[in-house]
Amino acid sequence: MNNKIKLYSYYRSSCSYRIRIALYLKKIPFEYIPVHLTKSGGEQNSEEYKKLNPEAQVPCLIHNNQVLTQSMAILQYLDDIYPSPSLFPKDKKAQIISLCEIINSGIQPLQNLKVLKYLKTSYSGRQKEITQWLSFWIQNGLSSVEKKARENKCSPFAIGNSITAAELFIIPQIYNARRFNVNMNNFPKLLEIEELCKHLHPFKKAHPDQQPDSPWQSRKNQ
Numbered sequence: 001m002n003n004k005i006k007l008y009s010y011y012r013s014s015c016s017y018r019i020r021i022a023l024y025l026k027k028i029p030f031e032y033i034p035v036h037l038t039k040s041g042g043e044q045n046s047e048e049y050k051k052l053n054p055e056a057q058v059p060c061l062i063h064n065n066q067v068l069t070q071s072m073a074i075l076q077y078l079d080d081i082y083p084s085p086s087l088f089p090k091d092k093k094a095q096i097i098s099l100c101e102i103i104n105s106g107i108q109p110l111q112n113l114k115v116l117k118y119l120k121t122s123y124s125g126r127q128k129e130i131t132q133w134l135s136f137w138i139q140n141g142l143s144s145v146e147k148k149a150r151e152n153k154c155s156p157f158a159i160g161n162s163i164t165a166a167e168l169f170i171i172p173q174i175y176n177a178r179r180f181n182v183n184m185n186n187f188p189k190l191l192e193i194e195e196l197c198k199h200l201h202p203f204k205k206a207h208p209d210q211q212p213d214s215p216w217q218s219r220k221n222q
């Protein structure tokens with residue numbers, strides 16, 4: 001039986017980015033399967049993909065004939081089967097999940113492609129206003145994340161003394177915040193976390209520009 005993990009991902013998807021960082025951090029080999037979220041109405045909406053993941057979203061991870069969706073569940077699964085390094089150290093688990101959820105359920109759903117598409121159609125494509133609206137909500141959520149992370153005064157990390165799932169949510173969210181013109185200078189602790197992570201191999205490898213389906217990669221290969 002082939003036990004190699006398969007990850008259905010899109011280079012710019014922040015939820016897939018979380019899983020990629022975890023896989024590189026834990027040194028878990030995996031096969032990357034791109035799902036283009038915008039081409040021809042979005043490959044996530046194809047009947048074939050929906051047979052695999054009826055939620056019509058990425059990430060989707062296959063392991064040992066199990067189909068796993070929802071990045072938080074996938075991260076916990078990976079942490080169970082490959083405990084080191086731990087993404088959810090037991091003594092800080094609730095705090096870590098609490099921070100992650102500000103992004104996972106408070107910010108990311110609003111920046112999702114299908115939500116933006118809906119706003120564009122319903123509000124006659126007023127892109128500038130839509131970006132402003134989104135940028136407001138991203139800043140609102142990031143302010144709470146910044147406050148929580150600042151409570152961790154004795155370490156440059158968000159919670160505790162090492163990288164945890166918190167950084168796996170923060171870094172992709174910063175990437176998306178920039179796409180939507182959020183001024184990150186309002187979040188000094190988050191910038192400090194970014195500076196620290198951007199030099200680390202798992203974060204570099206998981207970056208959207210490094211993915212096989214990124215336009216940067218196809219240009220490089222031309």
Ligand SMILES: N[C@@H](CCC(=O)N[C@@H](CS)C(=O)NCC(=O)O)C(=O)O
Pocket residue numbers: 012013014015016037042044056057058059069070071072104112113114115
């Ligand atoms: N709560 C889910 C959200 C997944 C999600 O929203 N994925 C986005 C990309 S980051 C997606 O596939 N969007 C497709 C669409 O909006 O049509 C998770 O954490 O995995």
